[in-house]
Amino acid sequence: MQHHPTKTRRRAWGAVLISAAWLLGCGGGDNNPAAPEPPADEGQPPVAGCSDGVLQHGGLFRLCFPVSWNGDLVLFAHGYVAPQQPLALPDDAIGGQSVSSTVTGRGYAYGTTSYRANGLVAPDAVDDLLELVDTVVHRYRPDPARTLIAGFSEGGLVGTLAVERHPDRFAGALTGCGPVGDFQAQLNYFDDFRVVFDYYFPGVIPGSPLEVPQGVRDLWDTVYVPAILLAFVAHPAAARDLLAVTGVPTAGADLRSLVESAVGLLWYNVFGTADAQARLGGQPFDNSTRVYSGSSDDAALNAGVRRFTAEPAALAGLERFQTSGALQVPIVNLHTTGDPVVPFAQSHLYQAKVESAGKGSLFTQIDVNRYGHCTFESAELLSAFNTLQQKVSTP
Numbered sequence: 001m002q003h004h005p006t007k008t009r010r011r012a013w014g015a016v017l018i019s020a021a022w023l024l025g026c027g028g029g030d031n032n033p034a035a036p037e038p039p040a041d042e043g044q045p046p047v048a049g050c051s052d053g054v055l056q057h058g059g060l061f062r063l064c065f066p067v068s069w070n071g072d073l074v075l076f077a078h079g080y081v082a083p084q085q086p087l088a089l090p091d092d093a094i095g096g097q098s099v100s101s102t103v104t105g106r107g108y109a110y111g112t113t114s115y116r117a118n119g120l121v122a123p124d125a126v127d128d129l130l131e132l133v134d135t136v137v138h139r140y141r142p143d144p145a146r147t148l149i150a151g152f153s154e155g156g157l158v159g160t161l162a163v164e165r166h167p168d169r170f171a172g173a174l175t176g177c178g179p180v181g182d183f184q185a186q187l188n189y190f191d192d193f194r195v196v197f198d199y200y201f202p203g204v205i206p207g208s209p210l211e212v213p214q215g216v217r218d219l220w221d222t223v224y225v226p227a228i229l230l231a232f233v234a235h236p237a238a239a240r241d242l243l244a245v246t247g248v249p250t251a252g253a254d255l256r257s258l259v260e261s262a263v264g265l266l267w268y269n270v271f272g273t274a275d276a277q278a279r280l281g282g283q284p285f286d287n288s289t290r291v292y293s294g295s296s297d298d299a300a301l302n303a304g305v306r307r308f309t310a311e312p313a314a315l316a317g318l319e320r321f322q323t324s325g326a327l328q329v330p331i332v333n334l335h336t337t338g339d340p341v342v343p344f345a346q347s348h349l350y351q352a353k354v355e356s357a358g359k360g361s362l363f364t365q366i367d368v369n370r371y372g373h374c375t376f377e378s379a380e381l382l383s384a385f386n387t388l389q390q391k392v393s394t395p
Contacts, residue, residue, distance in 0.1 A: 043141040046109065050100065052089070055135065059128040060114040062089050063136060064100045070107035073136060073144035075129055076100075077162075078112065079153030079374070080268075083119030083275040084217065090114070095378030099150075109144065111136060119275035123320040125158040126165065133169060146171040146392060150385070152374045153177055153342065160323050160331060160350070167328035172392040174385050176334040177374040179342050181349025183321040184284060187276065189343060191285040191308075193246045194269040196292065197262070199305045200238040201231045205266065210283055210308060212270050220270060228266065229259050237296070244294040245301065249338040251371045261340040264373070268341070282314030325353025327362040330391040332384050338371035364391070 050064040076099050078090035090112055094102045103110040111132050115125040129149065137143050147170050151159030156178020163173045179186035194209040204227050207213045216224055232239040232255055239258050243250060248265060250257040277283055288309045295301045335347040347365055354363040366384055368376060 044139060046140045050110075053135070055113060055116070055128060055131040057116045057124075057128065057131065058087075059116040059131070060087055060089050061132050061135065062100070062110075062112050063132075063139075064104050064110040066104040066107055066109070068107060069109055071142065071145040073109045073111060073133070073147045074103045075132060075147060075149050076103075076110065076112040077125065077129065077149055077151030077155035077158040078115075079151075079155045080120075080272070081118040082271045083117070084271070085118050087114040087116075087118065094381055108148075109136070120154075120272065120279050120321075122154060122157045122161060125154075126162045129158070129162055130166065130169060148388065148392065149173040149175075151175050151178070154179075156180060156333070157183070157321070157323070160333075161321075163329050163331060164324055164326060170329060172330040172332075172388050174332050174381075174388045176376060176381075176384075177336060177339055177342050177347075178333075179346050180323050180333070181346040181353070183323075184315070184318050185349075186342065186346065187284050187318075188286065189246075190265060190268045190272070192287060192290070193242075193248065193262075193265045195287060195306050195308070196242055196245050196301075197266065199301060200235070200242050201228075204228060204231050205270070209269060209306070210273060210277070210285065212273050216270055220267070224270075225263055228263060232259055232262070241295045241301075245292050247294075247343075249340045249344075249371060251338070264341055277314070280314040280317035282311030282317065283308070284310050284314035284318055286310035323350060323353065325350060325355075325357045325359065327354055327357070327359040330362045330364070330388060332364045332366065332388040332391065334366045334368055334376055334380065334384055336368045336370045336372055336375055338369075339373050340371075341373035362391075364388075 046065040046069060048065055048067045050062055052060065052062050055061050076090065076092070078092065090099075092099045100110045100112070113128045113132050115121050115128045117124065133147055149159040149162055149170055149172075151157075151173065152175070156175035157180055159173040159175045160178060160180045163170045191209050198205070198209065205224060206216055236255060239255070239262070243258055243261065248261050250261045285308050287305070288307050292298060292301050292305060333347055333350070335344050337344050344367075351363060351365050354360055364387060366380070368380060
């Protein structure tokens, strides 16, 4: 995938016939404070520069102030990080410049957190953002005049949930490429891809869509990514059927483009399935009544694909991740039309929610005609932020 500001985790595809970088999500950096620091005396004026610490529930945080502070605080909500990874502060960049320096260079204070855990943690991440705001309020005077959120991918969902549920704490959000329209549909999208993949390429990935052996995660880059590539090379028609049935966008019709989109989606199934089931209290995927279409033989596909039914406990757990659309403060949201990870339709599903709630004036949707997950250009992000700034400043 192309460089873009919200991708900081690089995962090599592996050896054999391909060598490329796949940017899978927004991740963390290598900053890791060893232990919580005692809070500064209440009421201290901010000093230009950055300081790190640990929040009450274990999330790492960083706060940065410019030389001349305009009084507003921008919080950055990072995207999905594999649950097996250690906690780390995000080190995302915009046009080659760190997000923190981009924000402080415009006169805003900047804050971010690793969250208290990795994986599927959006509701807890909202609480961590609240803890971060409380930390700023406790440590520094004056308090921020306004607090804005910028979040992408899972961070887009975090930002949306935060402003929906706490409009008294956040003045607005810049979001992008997040599963904000229907969270169950997003999880079904990941697992649907895996079940259709297994139909066309049985045995390439051991286990099942809902039970992924640890060995698959351990050897993902070195064994299984090359195996997926070889399977596509051996059966290109099946690979094209897979993408056609699941509706997954690709950068082009060549084999490399098909593999790029497929590997990205399968990564989420392999690394996120167990964590999602644990956090939701059960298995949320349901294709029991789905009719698959678009293949060269739909009857055979529907007869042969594995079927699963969601567990009630998991469906109840999903409610914590669902947005309402009942905005009281503005959101400016971007989404690439060719997003293979979080479907473009997610943003328009959310727009429909907002309009149904009678809050259409508070939501600005920006469609970016491009392939990739969160592949926004610097100018697009800064323009969207300016739009948000205008909306929060308008009485």
